[in-house]
Amino acid sequence: MQVDFYHLVHTPLERALPQIAEKVVASGARLLIVAAAPERQAALDRLLWSHTPDSFLPHAVAGTADDTRQPVLIAGDVTPANGARHVALVDGEWRDAALDFDRAFHFFDDDHIAAARIAWKSLAARDGVERRYWKQNDAGRWEQAA
Template sequence: MQVDFYHLTVTPLARALPQIAEKVVASGARLLIVSGDAEQRTAIDRLLWSYTPDSFLPHAQIGACDDTVQLVLIAGDVNAANRARHIALIDGLWRDEALDFDRAFHFFDEEAIRAARGAWKGLGEREGVERRYWKQNDAGRWEQAA
Protein backbone atom coordinates (compact mmCIF):
# COMPACT_ATOMS: atom_id res chain seq x y z
CA MET A 1 0.00 0.00 0.00
CA GLN A 2 1.42 3.37 -0.97
CA VAL A 3 0.51 6.71 0.61
CA ASP A 4 1.59 9.90 -1.14
CA PHE A 5 1.53 13.03 1.01
CA TYR A 6 1.12 16.21 -1.06
CA HIS A 7 1.97 19.37 0.84
CA LEU A 8 0.15 22.19 -0.97
CA THR A 9 2.34 25.29 -0.69
CA VAL A 10 2.55 26.83 -4.18
CA THR A 11 0.11 24.90 -6.36
CA PRO A 12 -3.46 24.87 -5.05
CA LEU A 13 -5.56 21.72 -4.83
CA ALA A 14 -7.54 22.93 -7.86
CA ARG A 15 -4.43 22.43 -10.03
CA ALA A 16 -2.86 19.43 -8.31
CA LEU A 17 -5.91 17.15 -8.00
CA PRO A 18 -6.93 17.11 -11.69
CA GLN A 19 -3.39 16.12 -12.66
CA ILE A 20 -3.43 13.18 -10.26
CA ALA A 21 -6.95 12.17 -11.31
CA GLU A 22 -5.98 12.23 -14.99
CA LYS A 23 -2.97 9.99 -14.32
CA VAL A 24 -5.03 7.50 -12.33
CA VAL A 25 -7.70 7.28 -15.03
CA ALA A 26 -5.08 7.08 -17.82
CA SER A 27 -3.55 4.07 -16.03
CA GLY A 28 -6.90 2.28 -16.25
CA ALA A 29 -7.66 2.65 -12.55
CA ARG A 30 -10.51 4.36 -10.71
CA LEU A 31 -10.33 7.09 -8.10
CA LEU A 32 -12.40 7.95 -5.06
CA ILE A 33 -12.11 11.61 -3.97
CA VAL A 34 -13.09 12.21 -0.34
CA SER A 35 -13.91 15.43 1.47
CA GLY A 36 -16.08 15.92 4.53
CA ASP A 37 -16.85 19.44 3.29
CA ALA A 38 -19.94 19.55 1.03
CA GLU A 39 -18.93 22.91 -0.46
CA GLN A 40 -15.50 21.55 -1.36
CA ARG A 41 -17.09 18.49 -3.00
CA THR A 42 -19.35 20.74 -5.10
CA ALA A 43 -16.40 22.94 -6.10
CA ILE A 44 -14.32 19.90 -7.10
CA ASP A 45 -17.25 18.51 -9.08
CA ARG A 46 -17.43 21.76 -11.08
CA LEU A 47 -13.65 21.97 -11.40
CA LEU A 48 -13.25 18.50 -12.91
CA TRP A 49 -15.53 19.50 -15.79
CA SER A 50 -13.68 22.70 -16.62
CA TYR A 51 -10.09 22.80 -15.31
CA THR A 52 -8.76 23.12 -18.87
CA PRO A 53 -10.67 24.05 -22.05
CA ASP A 54 -10.07 20.63 -23.64
CA SER A 55 -10.37 18.51 -20.51
CA PHE A 56 -12.80 15.67 -20.04
CA LEU A 57 -12.55 13.71 -16.85
CA PRO A 58 -15.66 11.59 -16.35
CA HIS A 59 -16.82 11.79 -12.76
CA ALA A 60 -19.81 12.25 -10.47
CA GLN A 61 -20.74 12.91 -6.89
CA ILE A 62 -21.85 9.82 -5.02
CA GLY A 63 -25.55 9.15 -5.43
CA ALA A 64 -25.96 11.38 -8.49
CA CYS A 65 -26.19 8.48 -10.93
CA ASP A 66 -24.87 4.91 -11.25
CA ASP A 67 -21.87 5.10 -8.91
CA THR A 68 -20.55 1.72 -10.05
CA VAL A 69 -19.65 3.01 -13.53
CA GLN A 70 -17.83 6.17 -12.44
CA LEU A 71 -14.10 6.33 -13.10
CA VAL A 72 -13.85 9.16 -10.57
CA LEU A 73 -16.33 9.40 -7.70
CA ILE A 74 -16.57 12.26 -5.21
CA ALA A 75 -17.83 11.33 -1.74
CA GLY A 76 -18.15 12.67 1.78
CA ASP A 77 -16.64 9.55 3.33
CA VAL A 78 -14.66 6.49 2.34
CA ASN A 79 -17.24 4.67 0.22
CA ALA A 80 -15.75 3.21 -2.95
CA ALA A 81 -19.08 2.55 -4.64
CA ASN A 82 -17.17 2.82 -7.94
CA ARG A 83 -14.78 0.01 -6.86
CA ALA A 84 -11.84 2.43 -6.86
CA ARG A 85 -8.46 1.15 -5.67
CA HIS A 86 -7.02 4.69 -5.45
CA ILE A 87 -8.24 7.35 -3.04
CA ALA A 88 -7.58 11.08 -2.76
CA LEU A 89 -8.20 12.68 0.63
CA ILE A 90 -8.58 16.36 -0.19
CA ASP A 91 -9.85 18.02 2.99
CA GLY A 92 -6.59 17.68 4.92
CA LEU A 93 -7.89 14.85 7.11
CA TRP A 94 -6.24 11.44 7.10
CA ARG A 95 -8.61 8.49 7.34
CA ASP A 96 -7.29 5.01 8.19
CA GLU A 97 -9.91 3.49 5.86
CA ALA A 98 -7.66 4.71 3.04
CA LEU A 99 -5.31 1.85 3.93
CA ASP A 100 -7.83 -0.53 2.32
CA PHE A 101 -6.89 0.93 -1.09
CA ASP A 102 -3.83 0.23 -3.23
CA ARG A 103 -2.76 3.87 -3.23
CA ALA A 104 -3.77 6.96 -1.29
CA PHE A 105 -3.12 10.60 -2.09
CA HIS A 106 -3.29 12.79 1.01
CA PHE A 107 -3.49 16.50 0.15
CA PHE A 108 -2.96 19.04 2.90
CA ASP A 109 -2.04 22.70 3.34
CA GLU A 110 -0.38 24.66 6.14
CA GLU A 111 -3.54 24.58 8.26
CA ALA A 112 -3.44 20.78 8.33
CA ILE A 113 0.34 20.32 8.63
CA ARG A 114 0.30 19.17 12.25
CA ALA A 115 -2.29 16.47 11.55
CA ALA A 116 -0.41 15.39 8.40
CA ARG A 117 2.79 15.01 10.40
CA GLY A 118 0.92 12.84 12.89
CA ALA A 119 -0.45 10.68 10.09
CA TRP A 120 3.02 10.41 8.53
CA LYS A 121 4.51 9.25 11.81
CA GLY A 122 1.69 6.81 12.54
CA LEU A 123 1.87 5.25 9.09
CA GLY A 124 5.62 4.79 9.47
CA GLU A 125 4.92 2.30 12.23
CA ARG A 126 2.58 0.20 10.08
CA GLU A 127 3.83 -2.83 8.22
CA GLY A 128 3.28 -2.86 4.47
CA VAL A 129 2.79 0.90 4.11
CA GLU A 130 5.15 2.80 1.82
CA ARG A 131 5.07 6.56 2.43
CA ARG A 132 6.21 9.28 0.07
CA TYR A 133 6.26 12.98 0.84
CA TRP A 134 5.97 15.43 -2.05
CA LYS A 135 6.75 19.10 -1.69
CA GLN A 136 6.87 21.90 -4.18
CA ASN A 137 10.00 23.76 -5.19
CA ASP A 138 10.07 27.50 -5.86
CA ALA A 139 8.94 26.91 -9.44
CA GLY A 140 5.91 24.93 -8.21
CA ARG A 141 7.22 21.56 -9.41
CA TRP A 142 6.63 18.52 -7.21
CA GLU A 143 9.73 16.92 -5.74
CA GLN A 144 9.85 13.78 -3.66
CA ALA A 145 11.36 14.81 -0.32
CA ALA A 146 10.95 11.55 1.61
Protein backbone atom coordinates in the same frame (compact mmCIF):
# COMPACT_ATOMS: atom_id res chain seq x y z
CA MET B 1 -0.04 -0.01 -0.02
CA GLN B 2 1.42 3.36 -0.94
CA VAL B 3 0.54 6.70 0.67
CA ASP B 4 1.64 9.88 -1.09
CA PHE B 5 1.58 13.01 1.05
CA TYR B 6 1.21 16.13 -1.12
CA HIS B 7 2.11 19.33 0.71
CA LEU B 8 0.34 22.12 -1.19
CA VAL B 9 2.71 25.07 -1.03
CA HIS B 10 2.76 26.83 -4.41
CA THR B 11 0.05 24.96 -6.30
CA PRO B 12 -3.48 24.86 -4.92
CA LEU B 13 -5.52 21.67 -4.77
CA GLU B 14 -7.55 22.96 -7.72
CA ARG B 15 -4.50 22.52 -9.95
CA ALA B 16 -2.89 19.48 -8.34
CA LEU B 17 -5.93 17.22 -7.99
CA PRO B 18 -7.03 17.20 -11.66
CA GLN B 19 -3.48 16.23 -12.70
CA ILE B 20 -3.49 13.25 -10.34
CA ALA B 21 -7.03 12.26 -11.34
CA GLU B 22 -6.15 12.35 -15.04
CA LYS B 23 -3.10 10.14 -14.46
CA VAL B 24 -5.10 7.61 -12.46
CA VAL B 25 -7.84 7.41 -15.10
CA ALA B 26 -5.30 7.25 -17.95
CA SER B 27 -3.73 4.22 -16.25
CA GLY B 28 -7.09 2.44 -16.38
CA ALA B 29 -7.66 2.71 -12.64
CA ARG B 30 -10.48 4.37 -10.71
CA LEU B 31 -10.26 7.12 -8.11
CA LEU B 32 -12.35 8.00 -5.09
CA ILE B 33 -12.03 11.64 -4.00
CA VAL B 34 -13.01 12.23 -0.38
CA ALA B 35 -14.11 15.58 1.05
CA ALA B 36 -16.42 15.66 4.07
CA ALA B 37 -18.27 18.92 3.34
CA PRO B 38 -21.04 18.76 0.70
CA GLU B 39 -20.17 22.27 -0.51
CA ARG B 40 -16.57 21.14 -1.05
CA GLN B 41 -17.82 18.13 -3.00
CA ALA B 42 -19.89 20.44 -5.22
CA ALA B 43 -16.88 22.70 -5.79
CA LEU B 44 -14.74 19.69 -6.77
CA ASP B 45 -17.46 18.54 -9.16
CA ARG B 46 -17.41 21.94 -10.89
CA LEU B 47 -13.61 21.92 -10.91
CA LEU B 48 -13.32 18.55 -12.63
CA TRP B 49 -15.70 19.69 -15.37
CA SER B 50 -13.85 22.93 -16.05
CA HIS B 51 -10.18 22.64 -14.99
CA THR B 52 -9.03 22.93 -18.63
CA PRO B 53 -11.11 23.81 -21.68
CA ASP B 54 -10.05 20.76 -23.71
CA SER B 55 -10.14 18.03 -21.10
CA PHE B 56 -12.80 15.52 -20.20
CA LEU B 57 -12.57 13.75 -16.88
CA PRO B 58 -15.63 11.54 -16.37
CA HIS B 59 -16.82 11.75 -12.78
CA ALA B 60 -19.81 12.24 -10.49
CA VAL B 61 -20.66 13.09 -6.92
CA ALA B 62 -21.71 9.99 -4.99
CA GLY B 63 -25.43 9.40 -5.16
CA THR B 64 -26.09 11.60 -8.21
CA ALA B 65 -25.48 9.02 -10.95
CA ASP B 66 -24.68 5.33 -11.22
CA ASP B 67 -21.75 5.35 -8.77
CA THR B 68 -20.52 1.95 -9.94
CA ARG B 69 -19.80 3.28 -13.45
CA GLN B 70 -17.77 6.35 -12.46
CA PRO B 71 -14.01 6.36 -13.10
CA VAL B 72 -13.80 9.22 -10.58
CA LEU B 73 -16.27 9.47 -7.72
CA ILE B 74 -16.46 12.36 -5.24
CA ALA B 75 -17.77 11.29 -1.85
CA GLY B 76 -18.04 12.36 1.76
CA ASP B 77 -16.54 9.18 3.15
CA VAL B 78 -14.08 6.46 2.22
CA THR B 79 -16.56 4.07 0.62
CA PRO B 80 -15.47 3.15 -2.93
CA ALA B 81 -18.88 2.67 -4.53
CA ASN B 82 -17.12 2.91 -7.90
CA GLY B 83 -14.71 0.08 -7.06
CA ALA B 84 -11.75 2.46 -6.83
CA ARG B 85 -8.39 1.17 -5.62
CA HIS B 86 -6.97 4.73 -5.44
CA VAL B 87 -8.23 7.36 -3.01
CA ALA B 88 -7.53 11.09 -2.74
CA LEU B 89 -8.12 12.69 0.66
CA VAL B 90 -8.48 16.36 -0.20
CA ASP B 91 -9.69 18.16 2.92
CA GLY B 92 -6.48 17.83 4.95
CA GLU B 93 -7.91 15.04 7.12
CA TRP B 94 -6.23 11.62 7.16
CA ARG B 95 -8.59 8.65 7.35
CA ASP B 96 -7.24 5.19 8.23
CA ALA B 97 -9.85 3.62 5.91
CA ALA B 98 -7.60 4.85 3.06
CA LEU B 99 -5.26 1.98 3.98
CA ASP B 100 -7.76 -0.44 2.39
CA PHE B 101 -6.81 0.96 -1.05
CA ASP B 102 -3.75 0.22 -3.18
CA ARG B 103 -2.73 3.87 -3.19
CA ALA B 104 -3.75 6.95 -1.24
CA PHE B 105 -3.06 10.59 -2.07
CA HIS B 106 -3.22 12.80 1.01
CA PHE B 107 -3.37 16.48 0.07
CA PHE B 108 -2.81 19.07 2.78
CA ASP B 109 -1.86 22.73 3.07
CA ASP B 110 -0.02 24.63 5.79
CA ASP B 111 -3.22 24.85 7.86
CA HIS B 112 -3.21 21.04 8.15
CA ILE B 113 0.52 20.37 8.44
CA ALA B 114 0.39 19.34 12.12
CA ALA B 115 -2.26 16.69 11.40
CA ALA B 116 -0.29 15.49 8.36
CA ARG B 117 2.80 15.04 10.51
CA ILE B 118 0.83 12.96 12.99
CA ALA B 119 -0.51 10.79 10.15
CA TRP B 120 2.99 10.43 8.67
CA LYS B 121 4.41 9.26 12.01
CA SER B 122 1.52 6.88 12.72
CA LEU B 123 1.92 5.22 9.32
CA ALA B 124 5.63 4.58 9.95
CA ALA B 125 4.68 1.83 12.38
CA ARG B 126 2.34 0.07 9.94
CA ASP B 127 3.61 -2.98 8.07
CA GLY B 128 3.21 -2.89 4.32
CA VAL B 129 2.75 0.88 4.08
CA GLU B 130 5.16 2.79 1.85
CA ARG B 131 5.10 6.54 2.56
CA ARG B 132 6.25 9.24 0.18
CA TYR B 133 6.28 12.96 0.87
CA TRP B 134 6.00 15.37 -2.07
CA LYS B 135 6.73 19.06 -1.82
CA GLN B 136 7.05 21.72 -4.45
CA ASN B 137 10.31 23.47 -5.16
CA ASP B 138 10.55 27.20 -5.89
CA ALA B 139 9.83 26.54 -9.57
CA GLY B 140 6.57 24.78 -8.66
CA ARG B 141 7.74 21.26 -9.58
CA TRP B 142 6.86 18.34 -7.31
CA GLU B 143 9.88 16.71 -5.71
CA GLN B 144 9.93 13.66 -3.50
CA ALA B 145 11.32 14.92 -0.19
CA ALA B 146 10.96 11.70 1.83
